[in-house]
Amino acid sequence: MNAPRLGGTTIGASGGTRRRFLGSFANYAFALPALVLFLMFVAYPILWVIDESLNPADGAGLSMSAYSAVLSDSVFWTALWNMTVWGVITIPVQMAIGGLIAYFIERHTFVLRGFFRTMFFLPVVTSVSVVAIVWVQIYAPYYGVGQEYLKYIGVHLSNSPLGDPHMAIYALIVVNIWQWTGFSMLMYIAGIANLPTEVLDAAKVDGATGWRLGLHVVIPMLAPATRSLLLLGVLGTLQTFPIVQLMTVGGPNHASEVFGTFIFKESFILNDAQKGGALSVIVLVLALALSLIQIFVFGARLAPTKGEA
Amino acid sequence: MRPRLSAFVIHLALFVVLAFWMAPQVYMVSIGLRTPAQAFDAQLVTWPMTLSNFATVLRDNPLGRIFLNSLIVTATTVVIVVAAASAFAFACSVLRLRGTLALYTTLLTTLMVPIASIVLPLAVLIKHFGWVNSYLGLIFPYAALGVPFGIVILKAFLDDSPRELFDAARVDGCSAFQTYWHIALPLVRPALTFVAIWQFIVSWNEFFLALIVLTEPEMKTLTIVPMQYSGLYMANPGALFAILTLVALPLILLYVLVQRAFVNGLLSGAVKG
Numbered sequence: 001m002n003a004p005r006l007g008g009t010t011i012g013a014s015g016g017t018r019r020r021f022l023g024s025f026a027n028y029a030f031a032l033p034a035l036v037l038f039l040m041f042v043a044y045p046i047l048w049v050i051d052e053s054l055n056p057a058d059g060a061g062l063s064m065s066a067y068s069a070v071l072s073d074s075v076f077w078t079a080l081w082n083m084t085v086w087g088v089i090t091i092p093v094q095m096a097i098g099g100l101i102a103y104f105i106e107r108h109t110f111v112l113r114g115f116f117r118t119m120f121f122l123p124v125v126t127s128v129s130v131v132a133i134v135w136v137q138i139y140a141p142y143y144g145v146g147q148e149y150l151k152y153i154g155v156h157l158s159n160s161p162l163g164d165p166h167m168a169i170y171a172l173i174v175v176n177i178w179q180w181t182g183f184s185m186l187m188y189i190a191g192i193a194n195l196p197t198e199v200l201d202a203a204k205v206d207g208a209t210g211w212r213l214g215l216h217v218v219i220p221m222l223a224p225a226t227r228s229l230l231l232l233g234v235l236g237t238l239q240t241f242p243i244v245q246l247m248t249v250g251g252p253n254h255a256s257e258v259f260g261t262f263i264f265k266e267s268f269i270l271n272d273a274q275k276g277g278a279l280s281v282i283v284l285v286l287a288l289a290l291s292l293i294q295i296f297v298f299g300a301r302l303a304p305t306k307g308e309a
Numbered sequence: 310m311r312p313r314l315s316a317f318v319i320h321l322a323l324f325v326v327l328a329f330w331m332a333p334q335v336y337m338v339s340i341g342l343r344t345p346a347q348a349f350d351a352q353l354v355t356w357p358m359t360l361s362n363f364a365t366v367l368r369d370n371p372l373g374r375i376f377l378n379s380l381i382v383t384a385t386t387v388v389i390v391v392a393a394a395s396a397f398a399f400a401c402s403v404l405r406l407r408g409t410l411a412l413y414t415t416l417l418t419t420l421m422v423p424i425a426s427i428v429l430p431l432a433v434l435i436k437h438f439g440w441v442n443s444y445l446g447l448i449f450p451y452a453a454l455g456v457p458f459g460i461v462i463l464k465a466f467l468d469d470s471p472r473e474l475f476d477a478a479r480v481d482g483c484s485a486f487q488t489y490w491h492i493a494l495p496l497v498r499p500a501l502t503f504v505a506i507w508q509f510i511v512s513w514n515e516f517f518l519a520l521i522v523l524t525e526p527e528m529k530t531l532t533i534v535p536m537q538y539s540g541l542y543m544a545n546p547g548a549l550f551a552i553l554t555l556v557a558l559p560l561i562l563l564y565v566l567v568q569r570a571f572v573n574g575l576l577s578g579a580v581k582g
Contacts (some may be wrong), residue, residue, distance in 0.1 A: 024404075024406065026485075027400060027404050027406055027485050028370075030396040030397065030400035030406075030489070031391075031397050031401070031409055031412060033393035033396060033397070034393045034396070034416060034456045034460065035458075036455055037389075037393060037452055038415075038416050038419060038453060038456070038457075039450075040453065041431065041453030041454070042422060042441050042453055042454070042506050044430070044434070045427035045429075045430035045434065046422065046426075049426060049429065050431070052429075104322070107321075109323070110318055111471040116323055116327065117572060118568045119330070119331065119570070120327065120330060121564070121568070122331075122334065123330070123333075123509070125514070126334070126558045127513070127514045127530050127531065127535070127556055127557055127562060128532070129516060129533065129534075129535040129536060129556070130337070130553045130557045131333070132535075133535055133539050133549070134333050134334075134336060134550075135333065137340070137546070138333060138336065139482050142349075143350070144351060145332075145336055145351055145352065145353050147351070148351035148352070178330070178333065181330075186572070186575065190572075190575045190576050193576050194576065201539060202348075204433070210422055235420065235421060239423050239425070241424070241425050241516070245516075246516075246536065251537075258423035259421070259425060259426075260424075260517070262426065263425045263516075264428075267428070267429040268432075268521070273429060276429055277429070279426075280425070280426035280427065281426070283423050283425065283426045284422060284423065287423055287426075288421050291420075291421040
């Protein structure tokens with residue numbers, strides 16, 4: 001992309017109407033790079049999947065057959081259920097652990113504050129492919145360290161939970177929580193650091209201390225951060241792919257299938273662009289609907305900022 | 310509880326939780342430091358340690374080249390995202406060009422698009438442009454997917470800036486570009502830093518597109534090589550985990566270096582209740 005070329009144009013330039021028109025028109029160059037990127041690599045692909053999902057390979061005109069094929073496929077319902085479980089568990093758990101850690105770091109540490117903030121965030125910056133292989137090793141029977149330590153609390157497994165159809169999805173969820181709790185922590189740190197001290201002091205004067213201060217003053221005041229995390233959590237859940245692809249490939253026998261792995265299988269392994277497209281459209285509509293509901297009904301924001309989103 | 314005692318208990322608790330949280334990373338490094346005889350021991354840390362795995366994998370694999378691939382793709386993406394997002398936010402928030410607010414809302418839908426649902430057309434598009442196994446095949450899609458988040462952050466920042474600054478620039482005869490370059494960009498610097506670092510993390514670790522676009526071994530990025538090595542070094546976990554450590558290390562080190570700027574950027578623009 002070229003940098004916008006804008007020599008000589010002025011903001012709402014004074015001078016003749018013609019100059020002002022040219023000036024403001026040239027100013028659109030500022031918006032152009034972002035717009036071109038969006039049209040080519042987001043809008044066009046979306047239109048492409050919609051088109052592809054409606055056009056059978058044999059060229060027999062428009063058809064909804066791919067959608068009925070998806071909806072009658074039991075794997076789709078497994079994936080939908082897994083995504084629901086994923087969101088319902090990971091989002092609140094990451095919020096709770098991340099929020100508690102953030103609260104104690106911000107309110108009770110001074111010298112080591114930067115150290116704790118950084119260390120708890122490291123899993124977020126660790127490449128997911130590394131995370132996947134390390135956790136496969138942790139879960140492994142005989143030589144995996146996870147199973148070894150679970151024995152101390154009386155849990156004996158004979159196989160890797162990743163190979164068990166009833167446990168695979170939960171084993172993956174644990175990894176997701178481990179990796180992303182640091183993100184929730186950081187969002188809450190931003191919220192806590194910006195809490196008005198006068199309100200906290202006033203609450204303390206009124207006798208709210210310790211747990212009561214946290215429960216009745218801090219948590220309600222962190223509602224904007226919580227709403228952002230809920231929105232980002234839902235979107236993140238629907239984005240889930242690498243961790244599952246790398247650790248179970250959606251198995252065993254589709255037990256841990258998520259939308260990402262299902263789309264990948266249909267589109268790239270089975271080369272069924274029509275079904276893959278229909279699936280993509282369904283996930284896209286789901287993501288848009290869930291986001292818009294949160295934005296307009298709950299006033300959630302996409303980013304931890306003061307601006308509208 | 311007395312304040313000093315409670316501070317001690319809280320620090321202790323944080324260290325205990327942290328120890329659990331760091332266990333997977335410790336385990337990773339520790340397996341990389343093992344001799345073949347200890348490689349399959351079900352223990353977090355074993356003695357004695359050896360660096361021979363690291364020497365072996367660095368000698369036998371083009372990790373430098375792969376690191377360079379990641380660096381080129383990521384750095385270019387970051388530059389494009391920062392430039393395009395700040396320019397758009399400027400057009401929308403400062404110049405207030407007609408139609409840009411509607412465009413802003415449209416661009417935001419990008420944040421709601423799961424990559425999985427557009428990865429197939431992106432693959433087709435990249436093939437059409439002849440960008441398979443080329444840096445461009447990752448740079449442009451990453452930039453397109455990253456720009457909207459940058460716009461959200463930077464626009465909020467600019468919306469919050471004192472309007473008089475921009476009015477004064479206009480009165481003084483600054484061109485739009487001069488205003489953007491000399492006033493808007495320095496003003497939003499903490500936010501720019503935040504956006505750049507976050508984009509760096511996201512692009513560096515992106516997996517789905519990289520898996521599809523990069524098939525030639527010498528073009529691969531750090532994120533996708535652990536997969537191929539997990540097969541190659543199946544019987545030699547020491548070597549595999551040495552590679553994993555080397556793959557994870559650059560971004561961890563970078564984050565430690567820039568974390569202060571990253572958190573400050575987040576704090577300066579963050580939720581105020």
